[in-house]
Amino acid sequence: MLRNTPAFILNPLQALGRYSQLLFHAFGAIPEFGTYRKNLWEQMVRIGVESLPIVMMAAAFSGAVTTVQTSYQLVFPLIPKGIIGAIVVPSMILELGAVVTGFILAGRVGARIAAELGTMRVTEQIDALEAMGLNSIGYLIVPRVVAGIVMFPVLYVAACFVGIGGGMLVGDLGGFVPIGEFVDGAREFFQPFDPLFGVIKSLVFGFTITSISCFKGYYTKGGAEGVGRATTQAAVASCVFLLLADLVLAVILL
């Protein structure tokens, strides 16, 4: 029956099967995690700390742009200016903080993970780990995915603060809305669930990006060209599944 299934259905299904299998093995390797703790630190630094500047920059700009744009769209003079704060802050917390961080990490972290693991695969370094009796999935993949899950929410929180800060600053300096009114507006419409939603989202994004990139890198085939292909696919697939997860979470939780 499988033989008659067209490739455009079969291939994604096979990929999904192998992806699930990889995750299954990764879960199995968690008990021996102590052995790989040193790797976790290294990955947390690489994924988290080294991405912080670019994430903050992107967040600051998106916060600022949202402020300017919102005030442009609210042309009626009767609407209190504080509304701008009431729109910018939830936008940042609900959507922009996590998605902007996600896109940057998909490009920066996802591509790097796939290139690293892909090179290790085609130069037989993964075989060498296995031949020593090490669990290569536990050693290479678990620390990267855990680091992604741990560090993404941290970056998300930073992105929110910087983004909202950037919005307030540009709103004030550009004469769109004074800081006081911005804050008052934001306070009035603040929903305590919003930050929780954002954190849940960033946990999911952290997992999505790192696990997909590990998957693409770990199963790389075919030399330098294969590594190139895996790298691009990792970045693209991370972005696509990030958007998909974004939509699914919004539908389920909001």
Next chain:
Amino acid sequence: MISVQQINKSFGQKHVLKDVSLDIPEGETLAIIGRSGSGKSVLMKHIIGLMQPDSGRVFVDGVNINDISYAELRRVRQHFGVLFQGGALFDSMNSFENVAFPLRTFTSMNESEVRNVVQECLSMVELEDVGLKMPSELSGGMQKRVALARAVALRPRYILYDEPTSGLDPETSNTIDELIKNLANQLNVTSIVVTHDMHSVLNIADRAAFIYEGRMHWTGTMDELHKSKDEILTAFVTANEYKIGV
């Protein structure tokens, strides 16, 4: 004792190993010879379970390694040292860390013990000074030797060498041959040496196994190799003659 029994392996349409059988008794040094692309590296990867045969079995110390759990397979692998054809050094670590890696991972040695063993291993391959160099800063032959030092660091009972002397100058090749012989004699290591180089085969091996077009075409001792009238084997050996140095 390693026993390979009638393994077959195909990649897509390509039938690479055909009914290959091979026994390697404890303490023996076996050379696997054959032309490029004949399946030597693929056979080697089956012996440590990095590849699974389509049919047939591989036994290590009486255990069928295709029929045990992953955890058990990993324990079996810890008896092996493997030198990969391309070296397969970890490129995120310098030479010292590469050799130290198995020691730090699998033993409870303290740092100064690790340091001693690493220095000892690096000097066995005549590279005591490259510890701080990254693999990318080493020549191909040097990478190979650091990888060899890493493979023997844990004093494994079985060592698999995939072309240990290819890409090395004749003098260094001899050093490596001597090293392989010493490890075999002093530590009673069972060695499998994949090679094209008949000079080292004659120098180090107790027995040779000749793979031809995916089949185990011929096996025998060095004496038998000299006396063999098998045409395909002699063609392979004489093609190497200029190196054997008459």
